[in-house]
Amino acid sequence: MKQAAAAKQGRKRLTAHDWADAALAAMGERGIAAVAVEPLAARLGTTKGSFYWHFANRDALIEAALKRWEEVSTEQIITAMEAEPDPERRLRHLFAAATASGAEDPLEVSLLATAGHHPQVAVVVQRVTERRLGYVAHLFEELGFPPEEAHRRGLLAYTSYLGHTQLSQAVPKVLPQGVDQEVYLESVMDELLRR
Structure with missing residues (x-):
């Protein structure tokens, strides 16, 4: 019991960006089918509860991941180029x-x-x-x-x-x-x- 509480305290609080980044990494490795809550939770070292704190369902995660990809790989790059x-x-x-x-x-x-x-x-x-x-x-x-x-x-x-x-x-x-x-x-x- 004490070990579980200690592990929970030491665990970083994940953000929606963390989940989106993990989903993007999974998509890059094995395609969209790899975006599944339990494997992503294991990859992030957390529980499914963390996922449901940020997202209603898998489609919402996919949408957030794609929006993140668009922002990081297009908009941020264009902004940086303008310098x-x-x-x-x-x-x-x-x-x-x-x-x-x-x-x-x-x-x-x-x-x-x-x-x-x-x-x-x-x-x-x-x-x-x-x-x-x-x-x-x-x-x-x-x-x-x-x-x-x-x-x-x-x-x-x-x-x-x-x-x-x-x-x-x-x-x-x-x-x-x-x-x-x-x-x-x-x-x-x-x-x-x-x-």
């Missing part, structure tokens, strides 16, 4: 940083694969995709490209990022590594910026 005044540097840095991050995190690929089968995921993936494409197209417009051409180049940049991310998860050995990867990514950006 760089030069749009070309901003674009190059965004492409390099996003590509490196995508290579390390399977969540992006998992969510894209799930979007076609799960309406809750599809809505968020659509919104995130439109936001990202809009931002990248805006950067090309800032560089002087007409809106239609800026959108086309933004789409090319985004699909290059997604393709690179998928390959880095599925068959990483086909991609350049280390310094060669940096040179490769710079060459992709050089092509996209060519007039």
